[in-house]
Amino acid sequence: MIEAAMVGRDGVVGAAASLDGKISLSRAIVQLAGDAMLCEVSTLKGAAMQSENLLSLLIRHEQTVYAQAQQSTACMATHHGEARLCRWLLRARDLARSDTLLFTQEFLAEMLGLRRTSVSVVAHTLQQAGMIKYRRGKIEILNVEGLEESACECYGTVNSHYRALLGPPPK
């Protein structure tokens, strides 16, 4: 299991079902605690069929998820672990709207397709550089600019796709 895309306060999980998607092509896992809204597929589909704006929004949202999955594939093939972990932490921070993230190294390794020892080495390096503080499954982001400089370009690419398709992220 490797992560292909992350959806948070800016998005929807399973929106394709309301666009007549017949099967789920991926598995969704809740990574962080928080509030979410639940909606019946038939209700969302009905609303989308009555509103061209909502239909367009859902399609464009699904495009951002697809774009993330494409970017993740390229990222895993070409970018090294430290840059990928920085990108991942920045994206998780954006979606959680918090500098404190509760993730174990095992979980990070699984999501990024890295060995746990690799995640441990990278986390140590980032901590030594003062970018994060990591302790027992709790990551505190201390230096966002530093993480942005160390992240691969995929973070910016995914954000630019998002802005182009959906506009600025919600405040």
Ligand SMILES: [Zn+2]
């Ligand atoms: Zn990348």
